[in-house]
Amino acid sequence: MTHDHDLVLRPTDQQTAAALNPPPGRNGGDLVVETLAGLGATTVFGLPGQHALGMFDALRRSSLTYVGLRVENNAGFAADAYGRITGEAAPLLLSTGPGALTSLAALQEAAAASAPVLAISSQIPTAGLGGGRHGYLHELPDQAASFRGVVKSVHTVRTQSQIPSAIAAAWKSALTAPHGPVWVEIPQDVLLAPTALPVVTAPDATPQDLVPRPELTAVAADLLSRAERPAIIAGGGVVRSDASGKLRALAEKLQAPVVTTFGGKGAFPWEHPLSMQSWLEDRHTTDFLEDADVLLVVGSGLGELSSNYHTFKPRGRVIQIEADLGKLESNHLALGIHADARLALQALLETVQERTDESAPVRVRELLRRVGERIASQELTLEQEVLGSVRQALPAGSPSFWDMTILAYWAWSAFDPRGTNLMHSAQGAGGLGYGFPAALGAAADPTRPVLAVSGDGGALYSIAELATARQYDLPVTWLIVDDGGYGILREYMTDTFGQATATELTRPDYVALAESFGVPGVRTTPDTLEEDLAKALAAPGPSVVVLPAVLRMFAPTHLGQ
Numbered sequence: 001m002t003h004d005h006d007l008v009l010r011p012t013d014q015q016t017a018a019a020l021n022p023p024p025g026r027n028g029g030d031l032v033v034e035t036l037a038g039l040g041a042t043t044v045f046g047l048p049g050q051h052a053l054g055m056f057d058a059l060r061r062s063s064l065t066y067v068g069l070r071v072e073n074n075a076g077f078a079a080d081a082y083g084r085i086t087g088e089a090a091p092l093l094l095s096t097g098p099g100a101l102t103s104l105a106a107l108q109e110a111a112a113a114s115a116p117v118l119a120i121s122s123q124i125p126t127a128g129l130g131g132g133r134h135g136y137l138h139e140l141p142d143q144a145a146s147f148r149g150v151v152k153s154v155h156t157v158r159t160q161s162q163i164p165s166a167i168a169a170a171w172k173s174a175l176t177a178p179h180g181p182v183w184v185e186i187p188q189d190v191l192l193a194p195t196a197l198p199v200v201t202a203p204d205a206t207p208q209d210l211v212p213r214p215e216l217t218a219v220a221a222d223l224l225s226r227a228e229r230p231a232i233i234a235g236g237g238v239v240r241s242d243a244s245g246k247l248r249a250l251a252e253k254l255q256a257p258v259v260t261t262f263g264g265k266g267a268f269p270w271e272h273p274l275s276m277q278s279w280l281e282d283r284h285t286t287d288f289l290e291d292a293d294v295l296l297v298v299g300s301g302l303g304e305l306s307s308n309y310h311t312f313k314p315r316g317r318v319i320q321i322e323a324d325l326g327k328l329e330s331n332h333l334a335l336g337i338h339a340d341a342r343l344a345l346q347a348l349l350e351t352v353q354e355r356t357d358e359s360a361p362v363r364v365r366e367l368l369r370r371v372g373e374r375i376a377s378q379e380l381t382l383e384q385e386v387l388g389s390v391r392q393a394l395p396a397g398s399p400s401f402w403d404m405t406i407l408a409y410w411a412w413s414a415f416d417p418r419g420t421n422l423m424h425s426a427q428g429a430g431g432l433g434y435g436f437p438a439a440l441g442a443a444a445d446p447t448r449p450v451l452a453v454s455g456d457g458g459a460l461y462s463i464a465e466l467a468t469a470r471q472y473d474l475p476v477t478w479l480i481v482d483d484g485g486y487g488i489l490r491e492y493m494t495d496t497f498g499q500a501t502a503t504e505l506t507r508p509d510y511v512a513l514a515e516s517f518g519v520p521g522v523r524t525t526p527d528t529l530e531e532d533l534a535k536a537l538a539a540p541g542p543s544v545v546v547l548p549a550v551l552r553m554f555a556p557t558h559l560g561q
Helices: 013-020 028-039 050-059 072-086 104-113 160-175 188-192 214-226 236-240 244-254 283-290 341-351 359-376 381-393 406-414 435-442 465-472 487-497 510-516 529-538
Strands: 043-046 065-068 090-094 117-123 154-156 182-187 230-234 258-260 294-298 317-322 335-338 400-402 423-425 450-455 476-482 521-523 543-548
Touching: 028 050, 028 160, 028 188, 043 050, 043 072, 050 090, 050 117, 050 188, 065 465, 072 090, 072 104, 072 117, 072 435, 104 117, 117 160, 117 188, 154 160, 160 182, 182 188, 214 294, 214 317, 214 335, 214 341, 230 244, 230 283, 236 244, 236 341, 244 341, 283 359, 294 341, 317 341, 381 406, 381 529, 400 406, 400 435, 406 423, 406 450, 406 487, 435 450, 435 465, 435 476, 476 510, 476 529, 510 521, 510 543, 529 543
Parallel strands: 043 065, 043 090, 090 117, 117 182, 154 182, 230 258, 230 294, 294 317, 317 335, 400 423, 400 450, 450 476, 476 543, 521 543
Antiparallel strands: none
16 A cells, blocks of 8 residues: 655656766855745845855756846845745845844834745854854854844744755745745855765745635635625735736626725726725724724724724624734724635625625725815825825836835825736835835836835935946836935924924935936926826836925824814
């Protein structure tokens, strides 16, 4: 009798010959890049350093495409965006100590946004591992400790034979729901030593499916089928699991209005009769959701931004589908279903009863009318016109990446991405400097123009990457809204304290600066923005559009206003 676990895949004669006669001149770094290629990686991001040179030397013997950025944190943002856009684990190659630590803010954003990033760092020589304080260059007593609170998993390698398995395990971790960043570190001597190990072929790193428990989806389906006023909050988990089609089918079957979180932009069609769009920072939307007798939350932990700064107090039953176990019922009591959004929505689609509710689209239209009236009463025409110009200039199917800036905060609520997985921002962790390097990462596959949006404060974090954009001729147009400082902080401080402190910036001539890198730049106005931005996006290669403008944020509702 033969059991499945007795079956062993035997190599072909050609594979055996290749294994017995590996090509000369390989080192531990070759095992890294061979493993990545065997797992299906095609593009890697990073920045070299002394301890990591074995990996970078091996790149020239591989088929991998390398995109090198100028700052490790920016390389992390680029990998984050590539992972979001492609759904693949994006390799990020880094050096030890300062190089590794500089990536931490980017890895925090990847963790918050569930972006699959496979960070591979060098380490000090093996003899120095364990905190012996030998005084090696870049030495940390415990480098991995700095990352354990940020990434999904940490994998420390000590020998060459461990490299393929460690990277495969990290790859599997990064792509198992919820997606996220992972950390692999390999000592310098392991990377540099010659290797006689055979060429790595195709390690098995198939992500695990996170399947919902059927007794939970049965209860959820019954609640939704019998609901009188069901509603749905769709978060980033819907986008990450490519479940927007299933979400739409379920919403239509239930006649349930849908609002998308800022991380879930594009999960539901903006102009759909059941779409409440993304107006989560609005009391009218909060009231609407509180009035639902059954509220389905898919792929969201209902954190600060998604709950109108924790003012949301649901009165009905809440069903929460969430792949991140730590977020399940973390803010509200719910029927918690620990599952991948796509698999859970499929289970509900198969079991819910179709509802008829002609009032649902009417209630959605009334909600959007009230939201529109509230915004119109604040005389924010400039802001709406600028955002409208950006929308008109951006071609259909082109992704956009937004830094933490006032125009982005408007976009969270008011921008129609016109598609799934096309609008991304740093709202997960909320750090500055995301927009431009993230756009460069998305443009590493240069099939369509990409838009980056920053304020002048955030732009100063990323100026060095103009060199990256020019070096690789990446099709990214960078819109910089220049208001002379940290605009939203200026507004917060003025509202709270009567005046702003430490918010004003001396900034460069961004057009001249871009041109010094060989990147075309243009200064625009609100009236000419649409034309100038469209022209820049249509031109090949990188470009910069600078809009001097002081924008205001719409009034919040979570403060009782």
